[in-house]
Amino acid sequence: MSLRDADLSAAFDHAASSYDRMVAVNPGYHGHLRRSARRLGLTDGGAGMRVLDLGCGTGASTAALLAVAPRADITAVDASAGMLSRARAKSWPSNVSFVRAPAERLSEAGVAGQFDAVFAAYLFRNVSDPDRVLALVRGVLAPGGRICVHEYALSGHAAHRAVWTAVCKGLVMPAGRRTGDAALYEHLWRSVVGFDSARAFAARMEGAGFSGVRVLPLPGWQTGITHTFVAQVPPSTGEGT
Structure with a gap:
């Protein structure tokens, strides 16, 4: 089952109440x-620094950013009202703010200006046009600004795809059926197997104009399944003398 846009946002709204419990059992x-x-x-x-947390969900990625950059001004954005409600209900310092907006419509929600860094966790599989969103992200980053994408992007090896399918069909999808969120967690499985490989997504970032793209592994069972992609906007060379 494929979910997109409004249907996907509604599915995340419904899953919000159990989402933190679901991810807590993920080692x-x-x-x-x-x-x-x-x-x-x-x-x-x-x-x-101004840091944008794009696709913040219930705030797990926001908490990760806050742990490593407690003095940054963090703007956390998500399209799902249910997820944001859960995020906002948690305790946050005054330098963290939350905004409801799809990644494609940041400016309409007042998320403007230039950011020093963007963190996007588990986002790009869930947007209908990843190239457009990468272009928009590049547009809100200052020259020299950094992007980090944390994403399920398979290595391309059959063994890693098999592990992902086994985990989803044996654990995640049955749990999702118990919480009434079967469609969302079937989408999770399908969105990963249908998404870019790690190498292909790195090439997509380069095509969007990011420089110094690196693909970094993550440990444990997610090796070859989840990757960190880091890059930056080329520094401005300036004009004139």
Whole structure:
């Protein structure tokens, strides 16, 4: 079953009440997010930096960013009202704010200006036009700004696809049926097997104009299944003399 746009947002709304419990049983889930957030390379706790958490869900990625950049101004965005409600209900310092908006319509929601870094966890499989969203992200980043994408993007090896399918069909999808979210977790499986390989997504980032693209593995059972992609907007060369 394929879910897109409004249907997918509604599915996330419905799953919001059980989502944190579902990810809590995923070994390494929160640790992997923190590892990817550290790979942004933000210095001095992010002091003076604007950071965009794109596709924040219930706030797990926001918490990972806050752990590594407690002094940054963090704007967390998600399209799902249910997920954002769960995120906002948690305790956050004043330098964290939440905005409801699809990734494709940031400016309409008042998310404007230039950011020093963007963190996007488990987002790009769920947008209808990844190239457009990458272009929009590039547009909100300052020259030299950094992007980190934390995503299920398979290595291309059959063994890794088999592990992903076994975990989804043996554990995740049955659990989703018990919570009434079968469509969402079937979408999770299908969205990964139908998405770019890690190499293909790196090429997509390069095609969007990002430089220094690196693909970094994550440990544990997600090796070859989940990757960190880090890159930056080329620094401005300036004009004139």
